[in-house]
Amino acid sequence: MALTQVxxxxxxxxxxxxxxxxxxxxxxxxxxxxxxxxxxxxxxxxGYSLDRxxxxxxxxxxxxVQQNAGSVTPPTGYSNYLGVTSSSAYSVLAGDFFFISxxxxxxxxxxxxxxxxxxxSVTLSFWVRxxxxxxxxxxxxxxxxxxxxxxxxxxxAANTWEQKTVTVTGPTAGTWVGGTNGVGMAVRxxxxxGSTYSGTAGxxxxxxxxxxxxxxxxxxxxxxTFYITGVQLEKGSTATSFDYxxxxxxxxxxxxxxxxxxxxxWSDVYCRFTNGGxxxxxxxxxxxFVLPITMRTVPTLYASAASAFSCYNGSFVNGLTSVAxxxxxxxxxxxxxxxxASFTSGAFYQPLAxxxxxxxxxxxxxx
Numbered sequence: 001m002a003l004t005q006v007x008x009x010x011x012x013x014x015x016x017x018x019x020x021x022x023x024x025x026x027x028x029x030x031x032x033x034x035x036x037x038x039x040x041x042x043x044x045x046x047g048y049s050l051d052r053x054x055x056x057x058x059x060x061x062x063x064x065v066q067q068n069a070g071s072v073t074p075p076t077g078y079s080n081y082l083g084v085t086s087s088s089a090y091s092v093l094a095g096d097f098f099f100i101s102x103x104x105x106x107x108x109x110x111x112x113x114x115x116x117x118x119x120x121s122v123t124l125s126f127w128v129r130x131x132x133x134x135x136x137x138x139x140x141x142x143x144x145x146x147x148x149x150x151x152x153x154x155x156x157a158a159n160t161w162e163q164k165t166v167t168v169t170g171p172t173a174g175t176w177v178g179g180t181n182g183v184g185m186a187v188r189x190x191x192x193x194g195s196t197y198s199g200t201a202g203x204x205x206x207x208x209x210x211x212x213x214x215x216x217x218x219x220x221x222x223x224x225t226f227y228i229t230g231v232q233l234e235k236g237s238t239a240t241s242f243d244y245x246x247x248x249x250x251x252x253x254x255x256x257x258x259x260x261x262x263x264x265x266w267s268d269v270y271c272r273f274t275n276g277g278x279x280x281x282x283x284x285x286x287x288x289f290v291l292p293i294t295m296r297t298v299p300t301l302y303a304s305a306a307s308a309f310s311c312y313n314g315s316f317v318n319g320l321t322s323v324a325x326x327x328x329x330x331x332x333x334x335x336x337x338x339x340x341a342s343f344t345s346g347a348f349y350q351p352l353a354x355x356x357x358x359x360x361x362x363x364x365x366x367x
Contacts, residue, residue: 023243024108025187026253027052028126028231030080033067034260035362040066048366049100050082051254056188057098062090062219063191065100074229075127075161077242081229084191089222094194097210098219099138101188103367104233105296106143106177109184112170112235114142119170124187125239127230128153129161130218136226137190137201137215140168143183147174150212152201163230165239171204181296183367187233191226192217255293260302260362263353273309273361276350277334279343285311286326287335287351295330295365302362309337309359311349317342318354333363 032051035041043055049065057063068074069083084100092098112120122140130136133155140149149171153164177184190211199209218226230242245253263271277287291299306320317339326336337351353359 021108021243022234022240023232024104024122024185025052025102025231025233027250028229029078029242029244029250030067030082030229031247032251032254034254034258036067038067040064040069048258051258052102053082054101054103054366055099056101058096059090059098061087062098063087069227070225072129072159072227075163078127078229081127081129081227084218084226084228086191086219086221086224088219090192090217090219092192092194092217092220094196097193097197098191099188099193099210100191100228101186102231103183104185104187105367106180106182106184109176110179114171114185115174115176117172119172120235121170121237122168123234123237123239124151124166124168125163125230125232125234125242126228127161127163128155129159129225129227130155131158131223131225132216132218132221133158134216135212135214137193137198137212138166139186139188139190139199139209139211141186141188141209142174143177143186144175145186145208147171147176147204147206148199148209149204150199150201150209152212152215155216159225167237167239169204174204174206187231189226189228190215192219252293256296257366258302258362258364259292259295260360262360263357264360267357269353269355269357271353271357271359273351273353276348279345279347279349281345282343283340284336284338285317285343285349285351287337287349288332289335289361289363290332291330291363295363296367297330297365298328299325299330299333299363299365301325301335302364304356304359304361306338308354308356310352310354311337311343312352313344313347313349316352316354317349330365335361
């Protein structure tokens with residue numbers, strides 16, 4: 001029986017469920033937090049907090065990001081949100097900017113035809129809550145960050161969830177990444193931006209902007225909060241119901257960009273991370289990891305210090321000096337565990353947590 005296209009997804013006539021990829025945003029309901037499991041974490045410029053949500057700033061220590069920060073009740077239908085809390089009362093300089101963003105892969109935006117005469121409009125919708133009121137800003141932007149659509153939205157009541165909708169006419173100019181694994185588009189929400197990086201809301205510009213002119217600065221008020229969830233970006237000029245996907249599906253979408261193995265998940269201080277591998281020589285042991293999902297590109301290693309691990313083949317090799325990826329592709333990687341004159345060449349070893357339930361291996365292929 002044929003399936004019918006409805007609201008950007010496929011509707012099965014037998015079970016009435018939607019399938020497909022209506023929303024181009026991944027983890028828009030802020031459910032997945034592989035790195036921090038809901039804890040507040042030290043932010044790095046260009047680093048990630050919740051899965052797929054990137055933090056960018058020109059000045060350090062001006063805000064924190066945490067899943068469900070402040071422990072307020074999310075809007076009806078949601079269980080989680082991304083919470084930003086300002087750490088000081090900072091007056092932004094002309095060249096400053098602070099924002100959270102999601103970079104969307106080109107494979108997931110190529111059908112929009114941006115940069116051509118047939119460019120499709122998109123609609124951004126989200127739930128937001130802040131201790132501040134007034135006009136707030138954000139942008140949609142190309143991968144080179146030189147073609148930008150600043151948008152604004154108004155928060156009318158403090159500490160109240162409000163749903164917002166922004167419709168953006170598709171750009172017929174600018175340079176846009178098509179069907180590749182590069183950045184097809186960036187969606188950014190500003191937490192404060194100076195005049196150099198603020199532009200007029202409501203139109204495309206061949207400039208680098210990160211907010212709309214006149215937008216409220218969250219980092220300008222000590223203790224100010226900015227909470228967001230239900231973020232959806234869909235093709236067309238009408239906002240439709242949120243694209244709920246099964247948890248397992250959403251997790252797999254996130255794991256294309258980042259995945260992690262943690263000893264804490266097994267509650268085992270001697271957690272075995274994989275079946276193991278062979279020592280090539282007395283200084284290193286190579287172990288293959290077959291990744292559970294094809295990642296966007298060859299990943300880089302995101303892991304505890306080498307001392308958090310040991311290798312075991314009846315006796316322990318502790319005090320490892322380094323762990324590194326020595327080869328791999330988007331589906332599997334080979335890790336080298338190194339410690340001079342400590343392995344038996346040709347012997348089989350398993351990598352373990354070294355009596356440490358905080359040990360972890362992560363693999364990152366973020367945009």
